[in-house]
Amino acid sequence: MGAARARASSRAALARWVRRYLPAEVAGTASALAAGLLAHAGTGDPLTTALAAAWAEALGFYAVVVARDLAGAGRPGRRRALGRLLVEFGPAEALDSLVVRPWAMWALPALLAGSGAGVAAGLLAGKVAADAAFYAVAVVGHEASRRGARSEEVVG
Numbered sequence: 001m002g003a004a005r006a007r008a009s010s011r012a013a014l015a016r017w018v019r020r021y022l023p024a025e026v027a028g029t030a031s032a033l034a035a036g037l038l039a040h041a042g043t044g045d046p047l048t049t050a051l052a053a054a055w056a057e058a059l060g061f062y063a064v065v066v067a068r069d070l071a072g073a074g075r076p077g078r079r080r081a082l083g084r085l086l087v088e089f090g091p092a093e094a095l096d097s098l099v100v101r102p103w104a105m106w107a108l109p110a111l112l113a114g115s116g117a118g119v120a121a122g123l124l125a126g127k128v129a130a131d132a133a134f135y136a137v138a139v140v141g142h143e144a145s146r147r148g149a150r151s152e153e154v155v156g
Contacts, residue, residue: 017139024064029127031060036105036123050106053123054130058097065089084145092137101130 036053043049066085073081108129109122117125 013143017142020065020142021135023068024061025131027064028057028061029124032057032105032127033120033123037120040119046106046110049109049119049123050102050126053105053126054097054101057101057127058093062089087145088141089138090141092134092141095137096130096134100133101126104130 032053035056036049039045039052040049069081069085070078105123105126108126109117109119112122112125
């Protein structure tokens, strides 16, 4: 019974994470590709391309997450919702936007260029590599935020 309960709990968590993150990922990926390809076409500079893609991805991703969470919180709960977002994403985003994602979106297109892969394929490979590091931290923050929200409901 314990193993079955653990599998059900894991499936529920995975479904919750997909519902939470997939719409934001779609917006972030589209933003990253658009900005990265425009920067590459305009400058040809790999660093400019990587930074444009990385920062545009963050803007697209957080536009969805913040809008959804604030709308769902209602006017009185917005401050609390912002606090939960900081717990969930603060550490992950600091690491991601300052180090991991710009580096991955610079290095992987350069590495894949020799294989004949285009800039878009390199940016996507960099995105996937950076996402692995991001979600390793963000999911922990999400679960901590959920536990905190549940304890606030019990106390409040």
